[in-house]
Amino acid sequence: MTHKLRMSLLAAGAAAALTLAACSSSGGKQDNADDTAAAGTANTPRMTVAFITHSAPGDTFWDLVRKGAEDAAKKDNVELQYQSDPDGPGQANLVQSAIDKKVDGIAVTLAKPDAMKANVTKAAQGGIPVVALNGGIDAWQGMGVLGYFGQDERIAGRAAGQKLGTEGAKKTLCVIHEQGNVGLEARCDGVKDTFPNTEKVYVTGTDMPGVQAAITSKLQQDKAIDRVLTMGAPFALAAVQSVKDTSSAAKVVTFDTNKELVAAIKGGTVQWAVDQQPYLQGYLAVDSLWLYKTNGNTLGGGQATLTGPAFIDSGNVAAVEQYANNGKR
């Protein structure tokens, strides 16, 4: 055995030993049981649905919407083409490309309705069934869209404001992580309708330490704040850190959830969350297109089908938790 070979064998052995010793006795992937909803598959002809959202890449919220859409697609024998572009004209262009591809249905978010209107109307008039979800509750009816699945952000905001009022909160900080997003503004405005002592703060959602520092500074500046209301789950978790840093008595509440947030509600660091059931939005959008194609059914009777607001708090978190762990709530 040459010296070199012996050395490399030794190194390999050491590495193996290190790896064995380096195993974590808790946590990690092994804890996760894969629990996919295994419903049967429809025997209707294969159809193609373009699912076009305004999501920024890597957003946990949109991941849930997509999972709902994928599950529905699997069950309904649908080929799902998921695409997204946070930029209004870019998203409109994706609708155009779906028309060009002659898909059998389009599910689209209308967060920037003015940019989307021309192409969505064109698709509907051209005989492609279109449903809207998540954003654009005030705009979808004029575009020939069959139905809308989502939450009225203003109503959700008002509900949150009411809850804050009944809890006896004094002052709320409303954290907006995307400047210029009408949905998030509507939420905070809704909160203000029913809970007037609400102040907005703007943070950059793609910069977590920045979010934390901004919330911290606001808590330091205004000691009267006793509720921090974030517009997304990851930001609520950052806010928890800020509250801890400032040893402020403020409590953290939020819109939207993910797995970690559900755990935080269970652990008591976050009080409650307004849930708009993103999984359901994605699922219903695809499923309703399939229903329309197969039976000519429509949902909602010309009105929006509301998937929220529902509250998750310490009272019902145990029930929600198992679904959240599967990435469905």
Add this chain to the structure above:
Amino acid sequence: MSTATDVAAARDDRVASRPLAARVLSRPEVGSLVAAIVIFLLFMLVAAPFRNVANVGTILYGASTIGIMAVPVALLMIGGEFDLSAGVAVTTAGLSGSLLAWNFGLNVWIGVLLSLVLAVAIGAFNGWLLLRTGLPSFLVTLGTFFILQGVNLGVTRLATGNVASADISDMDGFASAHAVFGSAVTIGPVNLKITVLYWLVLTALGAYVLLRTRIGNWIFAVGGDAAAARAVGVPVRSTKVGLFMAVGFCAWLSGMHLLFQFNTVQSGEGVGKEFIFIIAAVIGGCLLTGGYGSVVGASIGALIFGMTQLGINYAGWNPDWFRTFLGVMLLLATIVNLYVKRRADLR
């Protein structure tokens, strides 16, 4: 007949000592220092919470998360190159550490070390590709920027089925790693995050290497004129690759903070931060063309950023104008910088 005055006149003016004021004013970081003081005084006047000593920790934390990256980015810029992948590389480092540990059920520290190897390797790859192809670093790292952005999303989804890394706070080694990368100490009324310490150490180290060592001379030389530097025997290739690896190392440090501060990492994070690092370096006196700049200046640039970002919050100004205000601040800082430097050079 020679007199004392003749001797003085005959002395080589290249080595003559200039007045102290001129020497100080011609330092690259002076402009940013002036700007920092002006911004500091401004917010001291208008924002009451800014005057509260207890809040210094928050401002320093905001500055430190930028500063940790601004230091190596400044060194790289002095060495004549850009790294547009620096922002998403931070996310890549955080994600890889978390995913490796989580996916294979390893001790968190193994994930941390593997992530270090990966982050430095990405830096080395950037440098290698740059030298290999001769393309401008702007293009090469723009490529890496997009590649990493996609990899961050794609690999995270492959491993976890989600777009954020799983929570690893229940795994072995998390507590100690959190202490190293995400802890905080309270000194009197001030809560100081450990990133502030890393930032100061990196600044001191970077400034020492740049100004007091042979490597520092090499960095100035390769940024000023790579061909001339090579001609006088400067190892241009290793200097540049080393600089990229330094960026990788600091990206790892930032990524570890991201991971252990928040327990999970969102895979879409970090986009756009690369420009913040570059801007901090430029405010601090780095030239976009290379060969000139300062590490201390870059750190002051990061401080200016931190003060402005949080000062607007503290002052309670209408946040609609935040970006505009930031832009004006940056322009002013750079102009002051330029003006001070010109005046100093005239003397």
